[in-house]
Amino acid sequence: MRNIVILTGAGISAESGIETFRADTGLWAQHKVEDVATPEGxxxxPARVMAFYxxxxxxxxxxxPNAAHQALGRLDAAEDVNLLLVTQNIDDxxxxxxxxxxxxxxGAVNSALCAACDHRWPAPSEMHAGDSCPACDAATARPDIVWFGEMPYQMDRIFAALSQADIFVAIGTSGNVYPxxxxxxxxARAGAHTIEINLEPSAVGSQFDEAIMGPATQTVPAWVNSVLSKA
Structure with a gap:
């Protein structure tokens, strides 16, 4: 059984038409981070933030889903692979x-979160400022998104998986956002072979053992095929 941890970022969904944040024409060029992606904003x-999401x-x-998403789905289904797919993306x-x-x-854009009781539920197509929580009835509904200044979800589970990984792959990430x-x-400290798959090297690209450059819809299926052929 091969333990594989994959991190994906905006680059894997860009070819499906999902707007990215960091491109010159991306969402951060159109919106200020502090206005739509912080608790303070x-x-x-709240109406502006709800409209944004x-x-x-x-x-x-x-x-x-594009060919890269589908290829990772095939990898996930392989009998000799124990995969954890960690994504920074909020799409499904x-x-x-x-x-x-x-x-x-x-977080996930199709999920809603109560700021009062932490209850989660499927988000409707449109959320509005002052929406009520179905569990506690408080008017404290918000998008179930990790904003800047908030702690990403399930970090303990992620670091546990990284400590056991045989292979770590980062796909379509900028390398600018910690953790x-x-x-x-x-x-790498755990002894994993590390691979970056991207259009161009990320900010931490020099730390990887291997680099595969090109569009995700081409590079990811090819890499998955190579992994599955070694079963």
Whole structure:
């Protein structure tokens, strides 16, 4: 059994039409981070933040899994692979591409969270400021998204998997956001073979043992095929 941990970022969903954040024409060029992706921004203008994530939810719902998502779904189903797929993305394209072992470290746009009692429920297509929690009835619903300044989800589980990994792969990530940018060093300390698959080297690209450059829809299926051929 091979233990594989994969980290995915915006680059894997870009070819499905999901808007990225860090490109010159990306979401951060159109919106200030502090306005739509911080607890303080939500406190100042919850309606604006809700509208931003309503648009993200619609964008994700209209997108379709691409060949890279589908290839990782095939890898997840392999009998000799123990896979944890950690994604920084808030869309559900990995799940729709066939992956079952997905951890959304930055939350999920199709999930709602109660700021009062931590209850989670499927988000409607549109959320509004002052929406009530179905569990406690407090008017404290918010998108189930990890904003800047908040702790990513399930870090203990991620670091436990990295400590046991035989292979660590980062796909379509910028290497600019911690703690995810530190995963390659953590996996390397545990003895994992580390691979970066990206359009261009990330900010931590020099830390990987191997680099595969090119569009995710081409590089990821080819890499998955090579892994499965070694079964």
């Amino acid at each position: 939500f406190a100042r203008d 309503n648009n993200r939810r619609a964008n994700a719902a209209a997108a379709r 394209l990995h799940e729709r591409g066939g992956s079952a072992h997905v951890l959304h470290m930055h 995810a940018a530190g995963f390659v060093a953590e996996a």
